[in-house]
Amino acid sequence: MSLRVTRQTEEQSESQGGFPGAVPRHVAIIMDGNGRWAGRRGLPRSAGHSKGVESVRRAVAAALDFGVEYLTLYSFSSENWRRPKEEVGYLLNLLRRFANRDVSELHAQGVRIKVIGERSSLAPDIVTLIERAEEMTQANSAMTLMVAFNYGGRDELARAVRELAQQVLSGHLLPSEITPDLISNHLDTASIPDPELVIRTSGEQRLSNFLLWQSAYSEFVFVEEAWPDFDREIFASALKQYMLRDRRFGGLAATSL
Ligand code: IPE
Ligand code: IPE
Ligand code: MG
Numbered sequence: 086m087s088l089r090v091t092r093q094t095e096e097q098s099e100s101q102g103g104f105p106g107a108v109p110r111h112v113a114i115i116m117d118g119n120g121r122w123a124g125r126r127g128l129p130r131s132a133g134h135s136k137g138v139e140s141v142r143r144a145v146a147a148a149l150d151f152g153v154e155y156l157t158l159y160s161f162s163s164e165n166w167r168r169p170k171e172e173v174g175y176l177l178n179l180l181r182r183f184a185n186r187d188v189s190e191l192h193a194q195g196v197r198i199k200v201i202g203e204r205s206s207l208a209p210d211i212v213t214l215i216e217r218a219e220e221m222t223q224a225n226s227a228m229t230l231m232v233a234f235n236y237g238g239r240d241e242l243a244r245a246v247r248e249l250a251q252q253v254l255s256g257h258l259l260p261s262e263i264t265p266d267l268i269s270n271h272l273d274t275a276s277i278p279d280p281e282l283v284i285r286t287s288g289e290q291r292l293s294n295f296l297l298w299q300s301a302y303s304e305f306v307f308v309e310e311a312w313p314d315f316d317r318e319i320f321a322s323a324l325k326q327y328m329l330r331d332r333r334f335g336g337l338a339a340t341s342l
Pocket of ligand 2: 116
């Protein structure tokens with residue numbers, strides 16, 4: 086409760102600090118450009134990934150300050166297994182290190198951690214670390230940090246469809262009862278509001294299988310900087326761009342009503 090009050094107080098002071106509108110409840114970020122950042126400096130790709138962890142810490146701290154309720158970070162896609170074995174191994178170890186070093190600090194800050202993505206094919210020790218982080222932080226309410234790991238929107242939808250098909254087969258569900266809400270409730274993000282804003286770094290302008298269903302009406306902000314250079318100012322600027330957008334959801338602009 087006290088954490089929530091703190092967050093709202095900070096949110097108010099930030100909006101006095103120049104935000105032209107309401108801070109989105111859910112911001113999702115495609116953290117891209119680590120490898121190119123490193124390549125430009127003559128460093129191995131792993132150096133970019135390692136530097137990217139510092140941006141993760143900065144992004145979480147800024148999101149807490151800005152009063153964002155849900156921050157989703159795309160950290161490993163279901164297609165990233167296609168990379169060389171050494172790079173995949175490095176990324177898996179970074180997750181292990183993050184779970185071991187950062188989770189208790191996030192817990193102290195009142196952050197609830199949730200990991201989305203396919204879990205059953207991950208190494209058992211990683212699954213244990215994920216479950217421990219989720220359990221330890223489940224009652225926190227300052228912010229929810231969703232880490233998308235071994236996540237792919239198509240895989241998530243396929244898993245949801247499989248579950249629903251199973252229910253139909255066992256006679257617990259009628260096909261006519263399958264609605265968009267029911268599908269939402271069977272995704273990894275069940276009970277989490279859709280992201281109002283999706284940010285992608287490094288100048289690429291694509292979704293790469295991220296939150297396909299949930300981003301149906303999201304606003305997109307593409308920033309030129311690579312993920313290791315992402316900071317509070319870039320985040321604030323993306324929020325401001327979002328606030329100036331006119332969201333219509335298929336209807337008409339508020340001004341023309
Ligand atoms: C993002 O940076 C991190 C992951 C996808 C795991 P990249 O590794 O994709 O870096 P670029 O896009 O090749 O520069
Ligand atoms: C998307 O980035 C995945 C993550 C940020 C984890 P990629 O670098 O894998 O995407 P593509 O291959 O450029 O589309
Ligand atoms: Mg990339």
